[in-house]
Amino acid sequence: MPTTHILGFPRIGARRELKLALESFWRGDSTATQLYSVGADLRRQHWQWQLDAGLDLLTVGDFAWYDQVLETAVHLGAIPARFGHDAAKLDLAAFFELARGNAHQPALELTKWFDTNYHYLKPEFDDASRFDGGVRWWIDATADAARLGRPVKTVLVGPLSLLYLANYRGTGDVLGLLPRLIPAYRRLLAELAEAGASWVQLDEPILALDLPKVWLDALAPTYRALQGAGPRLLLATYFGGVEQHAELLKSLAVDGLHLDLVRAPQQLAALVADWPVDKILSAGVIDGRNIWRTDLDAALDCLTPVQRQLGDALWLAPSCSLLHVPVDLAAEQRLDGELQSWLAFARQKLDELRLLKRGLELGRIAVHAQLAGQRAALESRRHSPRCHNPAVAARLTAIQPADWQRTLPYAERAVQQRERLQLPLLPTTTIGSFPQTAAIRSARAAHKRGELDVPTYRSAMQAEIRHAIERQQVLGLDMLVHGEAERNDMVEYFGEQLAGYAFTDFGWVQSYGSRCVKPPVLFGDVARPEPMTVEWSMYAQSQTQLPVKGMLTGPVTMLQWAFVRDDLPRSTVATQIALAIRDEVVDLEAAGIAAIQIDEPAFREGLPLKRAEWEAYLDWAVRVFRLASSGVAANCQIHTHMCYSEFNDILPAIAALDADVITIETSRSAMALLDGFASFAYPNEIGPGVYDIHSPRVPSVDEMLVLLRRAASVIPAERLWVNPDCGLKTRGWPEVEAALAAMVSAARRLRAELGEEFKVGKVLKSLESDALIQAVAGGVGQVGEQEHIEPFGNQHPGCTCH
Ligand SMILES: Nc1nc2c(c(=O)[nH]1)N[C@@H](CNc1ccc(C(=O)N[C@@H](CCC(=O)N[C@@H](CCC(=O)N[C@@H](CCC(=O)O)C(=O)O)C(=O)O)C(=O)O)cc1)CN2
Numbered sequence: 001m002p003t004t005h006i007l008g009f010p011r012i013g014a015r016r017e018l019k020l021a022l023e024s025f026w027r028g029d030s031t032a033t034q035l036y037s038v039g040a041d042l043r044r045q046h047w048q049w050q051l052d053a054g055l056d057l058l059t060v061g062d063f064a065w066y067d068q069v070l071e072t073a074v075h076l077g078a079i080p081a082r083f084g085h086d087a088a089k090l091d092l093a094a095f096f097e098l099a100r101g102n103a104h105q106p107a108l109e110l111t112k113w114f115d116t117n118y119h120y121l122k123p124e125f126d127d128a129s130r131f132d133g134g135v136r137w138w139i140d141a142t143a144d145a146a147r148l149g150r151p152v153k154t155v156l157v158g159p160l161s162l163l164y165l166a167n168y169r170g171t172g173d174v175l176g177l178l179p180r181l182i183p184a185y186r187r188l189l190a191e192l193a194e195a196g197a198s199w200v201q202l203d204e205p206i207l208a209l210d211l212p213k214v215w216l217d218a219l220a221p222t223y224r225a226l227q228g229a230g231p232r233l234l235l236a237t238y239f240g241g242v243e244q245h246a247e248l249l250k251s252l253a254v255d256g257l258h259l260d261l262v263r264a265p266q267q268l269a270a271l272v273a274d275w276p277v278d279k280i281l282s283a284g285v286i287d288g289r290n291i292w293r294t295d296l297d298a299a300l301d302c303l304t305p306v307q308r309q310l311g312d313a314l315w316l317a318p319s320c321s322l323l324h325v326p327v328d329l330a331a332e333q334r335l336d337g338e339l340q341s342w343l344a345f346a347r348q349k350l351d352e353l354r355l356l357k358r359g360l361e362l363g364r365i366a367v368h369a370q371l372a373g374q375r376a377a378l379e380s381r382r383h384s385p386r387c388h389n390p391a392v393a394a395r396l397t398a399i400q401p402a403d404w405q406r407t408l409p410y411a412e413r414a415v416q417q418r419e420r421l422q423l424p425l426l427p428t429t430t431i432g433s434f435p436q437t438a439a440i441r442s443a444r445a446a447h448k449r450g451e452l453d454v455p456t457y458r459s460a461m462q463a464e465i466r467h468a469i470e471r472q473q474v475l476g477l478d479m480l481v482h483g484e485a486e487r488n489d490m491v492e493y494f495g496e497q498l499a500g501y502a503f504t505d506f507g508w509v510q511s512y513g514s515r516c517v518k519p520p521v522l523f524g525d526v527a528r529p530e531p532m533t534v535e536w537s538m539y540a541q542s543q544t545q546l547p548v549k550g551m552l553t554g555p556v557t558m559l560q561w562a563f564v565r566d567d568l569p570r571s572t573v574a575t576q577i578a579l580a581i582r583d584e585v586v587d588l589e590a591a592g593i594a595a596i597q598i599d600e601p602a603f604r605e606g607l608p609l610k611r612a613e614w615e616a617y618l619d620w621a622v623r624v625f626r627l628a629s630s631g632v633a634a635n636c637q638i639h640t641h642m643c644y645s646e647f648n649d650i651l652p653a654i655a656a657l658d659a660d661v662i663t664i665e666t667s668r669s670a671m672a673l674l675d676g677f678a679s680f681a682y683p684n685e686i687g688p689g690v691y692d693i694h695s696p697r698v699p700s701v702d703e704m705l706v707l708l709r710r711a712a713s714v715i716p717a718e719r720l721w722v723n724p725d726c727g728l729k730t731r732g733w734p735e736v737e738a739a740l741a742a743m744v745s746a747a748r749r750l751r752a753e754l755g756e757e758f759k760v761g762k763v764l765k766s767l768e769s770d771a772l773i774q775a776v777a778g779g780v781g782q783v784g785e786q787e788h789i790e791p792f793g794n795q796h797p798g799c800t801c802h
Pocket residue numbers: 117436438441442443444445446487488489490491492511512514515516517518561730
């Protein structure tokens with residue numbers, strides 16, 4: 001009889017209960033006791049759903065207050081000394097200082113979790129790191145779950161992944177921490193066993209990467225050293241295949257191994273061959289990263305011979321934690337019945353596990369009615385005219401190489417653009433969004449509920465645009481943006497307007513901490529029924545003489561941050577999106593917009609985890625960007641923006657995008673990135689971010705000046721732009737104005753140093769920016785806290801536009 005389990009359940013709550021409770025606690029509107037009780041309720045609910053679906057193990061340790069990687073570290077006792085807290089006495093308020101920073105210390109670094117849109121916090125280790133035991137949250141939760149009468153499995157990030165994913169600030173080698181870390185894991189494992197865990201799942205997702213040999217060599221001794229500490233151990237791999245380590249894994253001192261058979265079905269053969277009799281094999285056959293209903297016939301076909309071979313040693317699971325999918329399809333009101341029948345969210349995936357188990361245990365006949373229903377749904381999806389648009393297919397086949405080529409090379413375009421735009425040396429700009437205030441979000445919510453009609457909503461958003469334009473002019477920025485007030489999210493907003501995408505009401509997925517995204521469902525051929533942004537951009541441009549950038553999301557990001565159909569190659573879907581964006585770019589140009597930014601923050605995230613697959617990806621990713629951006633004349637300036645990533649290893653591909661300007665997140669790496677751009681001799685214009693927008697701290701003119709001078713020493717000043725790291729939507733207005741004023745001032749000083757005549761904006765001679773800084777900086781800008789949580793109504797302090 002196969003054992004069913006999950007690697008983890010989404011913790012945010014079907015109605016984002018955790019988000020609301022966290023933000024309320026952070027604002028000081030509720031107590032730690034209230035927050036603990038929301039957490040306990042959510043865990044209980046998630047276990048109940050697992051019980052209801054007949055899962056054989058209850059999973060614990062998937063619930064985290066902020067992030068499971070940091071929380072593994074604080075269970076072991078590892079807390080960066082700079083915070084001055086005692087791990088064993090860490091309360092929630094102190095814990096959130098690690099995650100969000102405090103008045104004196106910046107938060108831990110937030111980084112992408114493999115190729116997902118989830119962000120984890122990098123634990124910080126150094127040579128003095130101690131692992132003497134810390135919080136007991138998962139130990140207590142294990143005891144709670146154990147009382148429900150079903151065997152319990154607790155999840156931890158495994159020791160090698162924990163070290164690999166951490167920021168190590170010591171002098172030696174991070175693997176040198178293992179002798180101290182292993183006893184800490186042993187102690188935690190023993191405590192979990194005592195609290196009632198039968199199993200502990202140790203996640204080692206790094207095994208799906210191209211791992212350096214020293215790390216692979218450390219695997220066997222590490223797990224040998226953990227053996228016998230308490231519960232049985234399940235080593236979980238996901239996001240890629242581990243067949244290259246098949247022999248190592250089969251002989252590892254663990255009781256079981258989990259494989260991601262959705263991402264890497266081919267690895268099964270190598271692993272089941274000579275499968276050891278003393279280990280279980282957990283087959284991850286239900287997609288934990290996407291929301292399509294599983295083809296259970298295919299899964300049963302694949303699993304039946306494995307079950308014949310392994311008997312009860314075969315376990316069934318989703319491919320990875322369900323953290324990456326929304327909670328409950330049943331909550332959706334607006335998805336029509338047909339679309340719903342194609343989908344499965346986390347709760348529905350629990351039911352699929354139950355069905356699979358019954359099918360394997362009792363034969364297909366026992367579940368034949370459910371299988372027939374499933375089959376009919378899949379069949380309807382395969383043949384639905386909603387998914388196939390012949391006009392889109394025809395357009396794809398008609399694409400010519402000239403379509404992904406600008407009409408002139410960059411050097412000639414730059415001359416025309418300079419002529420048209422009349423920008424000063426070191427032009428200042430921002431990345432697109434301005435604060436999404438509570439007022440904006442509640443106007444949108446009211447509009448969605450039907451309480452605010454279209455004209456009223458539109459004029460509210462136009463007022464926001466006017467406000468953003470006015471502030472930018474006062475600040476003295478050179479190239480303006482409209483501020484993106486009308487957008488709920490940079491992907492969802494476009495998805496809502498494109499044919500082929502459906503959107504959900506409650507399909508929230510945690511992105512980091514309390515922040516969530518609602519990835520649109522890309523189910524069919526993509527087309528653009530009508531212009532999406534032109535009216536807003538024209539309105540913004542009508543308010544100023546300065547150039548306003550059009551603002552679009554690029555094809556790779558539109559793909560990467562959606563739930564994408566699995567019946568076409570990703571490259572084909574991205575090409576369809578690119579054509580829709582191309583039409584929008586052309587329409588913006590026709591409307592008189594002189595610069596258009598096509599954001600690709602997920603360009604790096606889409607890179608395959610294994611290097612062997614990079615080239616194929618980069619090839620189509622570059623092509624679709626060029627297809628989207630090449631429909632305009634040479635004097636139309638194409639910008640792109642990237643953030644959150646390590647770019648040095650893909651610079652040739654970034655150059656091949658042939659954007660006229662790229663604005664890029666750099667400030668957190670103190671511009672180290674620029675060295676890469678310089679040594680690669682990046683040919684076009686670059687705006688390296690001069691300050692970190694993840695913190696409310698207002699940077700000083702001098703520190704930005706240092707960064708800018710450094711940038712100007714490696715990139716010719718004529719090709720340098722001045723901008724923040726990323727959009728400002730999560731920030732508040734006071735800190736935004738103070739920071740931008742300082743940024744403009746820094747740019748002006750460097751211009752003066754470089755002997756450039758000080759040029760004044762065409763419309764408004766702004767306040768002298770240093771005076772402005774004095775005026776707005778008062779009271780804002782501590783180090784630390786990553787997120788601005790919008791307090792109450794007052795959305796535009798100091799502004800008279802409303
Ligand atoms: N898709 C995507 N992925 C991304 C990013 C991104 O911007 N988009 N950026 C990076 C991650 N960073 C992120 C930064 C901020 C947020 C973020 O602010 N998310 C918001 C939700 C944004 C949103 O869609 N808001 C909607 C819905 C807002 C909402 O909750 N409305 C309330 C009502 C509000 C009210 O009445 O005042 C409700 O419906 O209950 C809107 O503005 O319309 C949040 O969690 O709070 C998410 C990710 C990487 N991945």
